[in-house]
Amino acid sequence: MNGENTLLIEIGTEDLPPTHLDRLVAAFQNEVLKRFKNLNLPYGKTDCFASPRRLALKIQQVPSKQPDYIAQKRGPSLKAAYKDGVPTPAAIGFAQSCNTPIQALKTLETEQGAWLLFEENIPGQPLEQILPAIIAESIESLPYPKKMRWGDSSLQFIRPIHWITLVHGNIAIEADILNLKSSQYSYGHRTHFPNKIKINHADNYLNVLRDVKVIVDYQERKNIIIEASTQIAKKLQGAAVIDDTLLDQVIGLVEWPVPMVAEFDADFLKIPKEALISSMQNHQKCFPIVSNNRLLPYFILVSNVEAADTKNIVMGNQRVMHARLEDAKFFYEQDSKSTLESRLVRLDKMIYQKDLGTLYQKTLRVAELAMFIATKIQANSNFAQRAAQLYKADLVTNMVFEFPELQGIMGSYYARNDHEADEVAIAIKEVYLPAHAKDILPATQTGVCLALAERLDTLIGIFGAGLIPSGEKDPYALRRAAMGILRIIIEKKLTLNLQELLLQAQQGFNEGIVSKDILPIVYKFCLERFKSWYQEQSVAPQVIDAVLSTQPDCPYDMSQRTLAVNHFKTLPEAQALAAANKRVKNILQKNEQNLSLDNLANVRDDLLAETAEKELFLAINALKQQTAPLLQAGQYQEALTQLAALKQPVDRFFDEVLVMVDNEALKQNRVLLLTQLYALFMQIADISKLAI
Structure with a gap:
């Protein structure tokens, strides 16, 4: 089958939300192909493309006309259709509804019995007649929570739609779709080629757009950004910090990616590097450069414009970056004027959960529990208590208010600034480890005590408040908390009794708020996480059931068994x-x-x-x-x-x-x-x- 049957569908919009463009166009593809199947419309290999201003599909081997097909309608069972060989009212009514003589009806044999069957030959419709509904329904079915209206139209989509390009082979399909007239024309880069451009053939789509400075292939733009950024950093004897989430955003912001390097004042390097990196990534969507875990005074920006002289672009970004880093510097200097301990009083005004009190009350419970765990694993209980008292204090700092992802990290810096013990400062950062299933664990004993205590308190408290996860809903990340507890105990080879730990955590709450009745529920919840964890490692369910039948209390022992x-x-x-x-x-x-x-x-x-x-x-x-x-x-x-x-x-x-x-x-x-x-x-x- 040649390119004459390649179908191009392009939806041109105002700038789309930059995150997860690849998922959005994949959902569009699924919706379109689902309707192709429902209409018995054949198709071949399908490619999807997405850029800030367009979603597109290129579908091969699409015929210009839907094949004829036979529509079937099942009627009453033969037992109900005939009595003594005479058609019953049920059979007569079914034949009339099908507008056919009863003698023309067929019989459908199934395992459940025989039924009357009406079959009708339905002639296929031309492609241009069925595409408008396919496209409109697919657009309206896209799983996007926030949609908008524009103009006088009742249509809702994430952004206003400005053009629709439909080309079958080299033939334009002109149809009324979503209050627009489809055509053979698309648009190039907003700056370089703002005028409409003709797509002379569906197979030439990528090349035609590349000629007008639009790389519509999401993966190609991703490869350009990664490869160019890697080379730029290499020339500076460093490595680009390319966060996946940020990369996804940057890909969704540019149609013609041009990575380039800029620099900032090295004096800013006196600020914790995590604060600088967050500022670069969150505010400016730029990639930092590091060498031997040390931040270099450079960053990589990705322009959407190809300029003969990039000096103005670089200087403009450097001016804005300077202002952003000045903000970070100001936050750090102001925060450093007060100790973490002096901030604790403000935690008593921050509600943790309406039934469970304030964040300050949580720190008191966690401190007691961390000390208990420390005695069990021969750790320093004074360090555990101190780290637990301070680990939430950075929530009320300027830096963490601006960059919430720095919680714990900035607390660690501020603790050192306050001359707290090194292990206390490290534990304040390690309390959030592991942050996900494959994350590293706390390295210090104090960090282990604090990380376990924090998660145990959260599990018992939130379960006690009746907020048990159901289905995919887990707003307090309790599954992750349980997995963190299991991973720490098992991978650190700690002989800790989980039932004893849960009981100790429960005793930190008022009996009227969290009763002991919740303990077996939480314990079972943890065992379910254990089971799913080992099943993911290809351990058969019956193996895990065999072990759990002995009702072991220690997760490490459970793992060994x-x-x-x-x-x-x-x-x-x-x-x-x-x-x-x-x-x-x-x-x-x-x-x-x-x-x-x-x-x-x-x-x-x-x-x-x-x-x-x-x-x-x-x-x-x-x-x-x-x-x-x-x-x-x-x-x-x-x-x-x-x-x-x-x-x-x-x-x-x-x-x-x-x-x-x-x-x-x-x-x-x-x-x-x-x-x-x-x-x-x-x-x-x-x-x-x-x-x-």
């Missing part, structure tokens, strides 16, 4: 032992045996009559001794590997020994022997869950 069982599952003996344990579990449950497995009675060796049960008895006792030190040391994988040796005696036992014998003493002794077997594995996990 999970990894051990996951390895055990790969052993050749695993499936047979899992099946045997499942059989044992069923026997115990039928005999109303207590599955808590606490204080088990000893098996009477004088009642062991069969060779197979004697062999199993000896094997269990031997492995109890061998695995005890391994279990004590948390070496679960090694313990399970040794327990795999039970396969042979277990198999022989079930082949040769009848458990449910008439002799009650013999039966109970054999049940007890199986209980000992089950208990041996249950020290690690309920491996019966692994049985297929």
Whole structure:
């Protein structure tokens, strides 16, 4: 199929919101193609393009006419349609609604029965007749929360639409769409080529626009910006700091990206680099340059204009940047005049959550909890308390008010300025780690204590206030908080009891606000995060269920058991032992045996009559001794590997020994022997869950 059947759709607008243009045009593409499918309109490879002033699709192999198709309408079932071979009123009414004789109706056979069926040949419509509705409906269906009207039109879109370009091959499609007349014309760069330009063929779209200084391909603009910025920074012996969110915005602001370098007064480098970087990124949409983690007095701007002399563009940006950095300098100098401690009184006027008090009250709770955790992990409790008292104080500084993303970072700088202990200053920054699933963890013990305490207090408090996450809604980021707790405890190999930590956190609240009843709900919530985390690491759900069945309290221990069982599952003996344990579990449950497995009675060796049960008895006792030190040391994988040796005696036992014998003493002794077997594995996990 050649380019004669390539269809170009371009929606020309006023400047679109710069963020997520790629997602917006992808949604437009999905809406259009969904309607193509609904109308049985074939199509081939589809490309989508987006720039600040346009959304475009290039769809190959689109015919000039919709194929004819057969429309089907199902009527009543045959049982309801005929009685004694005579059409019923239901059949007659259906035929009349289809405007056809009842004899022309067909029969549709399905698994559920037979039905009357009306089929009608529908001639396909020309492309120019069906495109207007496809485009209009697709535009109106785009998932954008804020839309606007313009002029006298009732149409709503994110920005006013100024032109629509429709070209099929080399033929213009002229149609009334969205109160505009579509044509074969588009528009070039607003500055370089503001007049309309003819798209002589749909396949030439990208080249025609490139000739008028518009790079409509989102990915191409992205590559230009990254590559040019990288080269600029390299010449300055540095690296460009290209934040993904900022890059997305910059791509959405330019149609002809021209990266260039500018500089700022090196005197500003006395200010914390994070403040300068935030100012460059947030206010000026520029990329900083760093070398060996040190900010250089340069930045990269991306112009939308190609100029013979870039001097004026650079100087203009430098003047504006100077003013912005002066603001940052002023904020830092003013903030540094007051200590963090002196700001705490203002936190008592800031509501954390209406049922949970102020931010100052939260810091008091977190301080107590951080001290408790510090004693558990042999950390400095005085540092933990001090860091917790101060970690929210930077919220009332000028710098954090202007740049909220610097919370914690600026608090760390101000703490050092106040001559607080180094570990306290670091912990004030580390409390927000990990910020996401793959983020780094706190490096200091004080940071670990504070990060755990902050998240535990948030979880207990917000759950206690009844604000439990549902579906995708999680405004307090409680899932992230729970994952942070788990990651810190597990990856730092801390033997902390999560139930104990939750109880300690709950005690920081008034019983009338947060009762102890919330603890099992929060604990279960954390276990769900644990389960999803390990499933993302390709651990089978039954492996995790096997571990959680033992109701472990320590996340690190839980993790070690999970990894051990996951390895055990790969052993050749695993499936047979899992099946045997499942059989044992069923026997115990039928005999109303207590599955808590606490204080088990000893098996009477004088009642062991069969060779197979004697062999199993000896094997269990031997492995109890061998695995005890391994279990004590948390070496679960090694313990399970040794327990795999039970396969042979277990198999022989079930082949040769009848458990449910008439002799009650013999039966109970054999049940007890199986209980000992089950208990041996249950020290690690309920491996019966692994049985297929």
